[in-house]
Amino acid sequence: MLQSVRYSCSQGNLITNPIKRLFAMKRASKSKETSESSKKSKNDSQEVSSDPASASSFSKTTSTTSNSLYSTFQENRISCALDISQFQFKKKRVRILSNVKEVDDCRGPIVYWMSRDMRVQDNWAFLYAQLLALKLELPLVVVFCLVPKFLNATIRHYKFLLGGLEEVAAECENLKIPFQLLMGPAKDRVPQFVEKNGVAAVVCDFAPLRVPMQWVEDVKNNLADTVPLIQVDAHNVVPVWVASDKQEYGARTIRNKINTKLGEFLTEFPPVVEHKYKLKKNLDSVDWKKAYNSLECDMSVDAVPGVNPGYKAACAQLENFCRRIRLFGEKRNDPTVNALSGLSPWFHFGQISVQRCVLAVREYKGKHKESVEAFCEEAIVRRELADNFCYFNKNYDNLKGLHEWAAKTLNDHRKDKRTPCYSLEEFETCHTHDDLWNSAQIQLAKEGKMHGFLRMYWAKKILEWSESPEKALEIAILLNDKYSLDGRDPNGYVGCMWSIGGIHDQGWAERPIFGKIRYMNYQGCKRKFDVKAFVARYGGKVYNKK
Numbered sequence: 001m002l003q004s005v006r007y008s009c010s011q012g013n014l015i016t017n018p019i020k021r022l023f024a025m026k027r028a029s030k031s032k033e034t035s036e037s038s039k040k041s042k043n044d045s046q047e048v049s050s051d052p053a054s055a056s057s058f059s060k061t062t063s064t065t066s067n068s069l070y071s072t073f074q075e076n077r078i079s080c081a082l083d084i085s086q087f088q089f090k091k092k093r094v095r096i097l098s099n100v101k102e103v104d105d106c107r108g109p110i111v112y113w114m115s116r117d118m119r120v121q122d123n124w125a126f127l128y129a130q131l132l133a134l135k136l137e138l139p140l141v142v143v144f145c146l147v148p149k150f151l152n153a154t155i156r157h158y159k160f161l162l163g164g165l166e167e168v169a170a171e172c173e174n175l176k177i178p179f180q181l182l183m184g185p186a187k188d189r190v191p192q193f194v195e196k197n198g199v200a201a202v203v204c205d206f207a208p209l210r211v212p213m214q215w216v217e218d219v220k221n222n223l224a225d226t227v228p229l230i231q232v233d234a235h236n237v238v239p240v241w242v243a244s245d246k247q248e249y250g251a252r253t254i255r256n257k258i259n260t261k262l263g264e265f266l267t268e269f270p271p272v273v274e275h276k277y278k279l280k281k282n283l284d285s286v287d288w289k290k291a292y293n294s295l296e297c298d299m300s301v302d303a304v305p306g307v308n309p310g311y312k313a314a315c316a317q318l319e320n321f322c323r324r325i326r327l328f329g330e331k332r333n334d335p336t337v338n339a340l341s342g343l344s345p346w347f348h349f350g351q352i353s354v355q356r357c358v359l360a361v362r363e364y365k366g367k368h369k370e371s372v373e374a375f376c377e378e379a380i381v382r383r384e385l386a387d388n389f390c391y392f393n394k395n396y397d398n399l400k401g402l403h404e405w406a407a408k409t410l411n412d413h414r415k416d417k418r419t420p421c422y423s424l425e426e427f428e429t430c431h432t433h434d435d436l437w438n439s440a441q442i443q444l445a446k447e448g449k450m451h452g453f454l455r456m457y458w459a460k461k462i463l464e465w466s467e468s469p470e471k472a473l474e475i476a477i478l479l480n481d482k483y484s485l486d487g488r489d490p491n492g493y494v495g496c497m498w499s500i501g502g503i504h505d506q507g508w509a510e511r512p513i514f515g516k517i518r519y520m521n522y523q524g525c526k527r528k529f530d531v532k533a534f535v536a537r538y539g540g541k542v543y544n545k546k
């Protein structure tokens, strides 16, 4: 008997009006949060202190303690539906990549091949895998393929990744869902695992970047003809293939396409629950030490002290942000104020769902409308615009990906004199003549993240002080990917392409080197924030090139 994969996307048995129950729940938690936030408003004033030491957006509470959102979220999930079979799964989140569309009558497990979205809860790919397994009465297994090196990832990134996965593995164990860390490339390891364990179907998540897209393609080609490969966009609120069918010009062209679909997609999540169909045989337990020993990445850039990986730490960071949320609207472009969410590392590694954070932040809409709207614009529209760009533009990280006007203007100014002109080493060791730029680079190297406003200034100055636009883009991407915890992300490639190549921007008044690409300068920064305070915090010096 063949069972259609599509069948399981269709409407399950809805419990009686889960939406109503969710709203009742939300109202209760809202009034609780409102009174908590007014209690805390006194403490909040410390966040705008002129003390630049408060500039870091990572909370000191990114430990796993004091985490009430963690339990609130679980209550919300249970109020939404008891499990995924009682929830109406949005078919549009799912696409079947393999030619075979149906699950063969084998008794092996359903596999969730986790890659970009490294979390258990609030993960549409995990939920879909459990839905399939429940419908077909099959066991469920999660696998993750660990490659020894990946782009410019360093041990800083791998520790964050593996730390998060250890939490995933523990949560899977509690839910009686085996978790396997497969060492090596997915193209070999996933098909081998599938064959060895008689796997019925593979569900994977979605990333628009070249390397993970190729992994999916290779797995599809190497799987047996009878095993369906199903992809779920678990990273975006509106799946990338639903938001738009082409490369969008900018935020103004995609905003409406996304925002009009939020009513449909920005929903509560049901929980991933203890799985009732057990795998007959025991799988090997994960050898974490062996996993660390297998790494061949750059070991020179170590973890950032106090910035902990994993879902629980992400919830603590979100909770800390919610206490400061009123600052986001007005102060998010001031690098001396702790106004940003600081969530991007956990978003990048998929350790917390952006959709979950947006649902939590929207609870403050009544009191801090401007901040909430600004956060939704960044976390949904701008972030999903970046996924759109990388998905539809194969040259997302090189100058071939630019619009014609931008490529032309950079070319017209190719021969303009660059004084000073720095090498990668001078940039990397913070040896420019600009103490603000050097301080921003120190922040990046030390804290694993640079303030969002400074990232633009930083990349534009690399264009101004590099021998060519190509070299500038290469240096910006390399430093961003090497030091930033959220690096190697669509947002990063788009951020560099925006700064250096005018992607998602417009032409501005023409000037040397930049041509019509938007320019930023030190004086402009001084008008926006207390540059001296920022420099004093990070200690960037002035180095005059001989």
Ligand SMILES: Cc1cc2nc3c(=O)[nH]c(=O)nc-3n(C[C@H](O)[C@H](O)[C@H](O)COP(=O)(O)OP(=O)(O)OC[C@H]3O[C@@H](n4cnc5c(N)ncnc54)[C@H](O)[C@@H]3O)c2cc1C
Binding pocket: 057, 332, 340, 341, 342, 343, 344, 345, 347, 348, 375, 378, 379, 380, 382, 383, 384, 386, 450, 451, 452, 453, 455, 456, 459, 480, 484, 486, 487, 488, 489, 491, 492, 493, 494, 495, 496, 498, 499
């Ligand atoms: C040169 C350059 C490099 C960048 N590199 C990265 C990177 O490697 N990884 C990364 O996630 N972001 C990158 N950005 C985008 C942005 O600066 C960061 O997302 C933001 O600073 C992350 O900090 P936060 O989580 O505190 O952001 P918040 O301001 O609190 O925003 C919340 C979330 O919204 C999203 N977001 C915010 N700003 C943008 C933006 N401009 N474009 C797309 N999404 C956005 C992010 O997911 C972010 O976590 C880069 C921008 C530039 C100009």
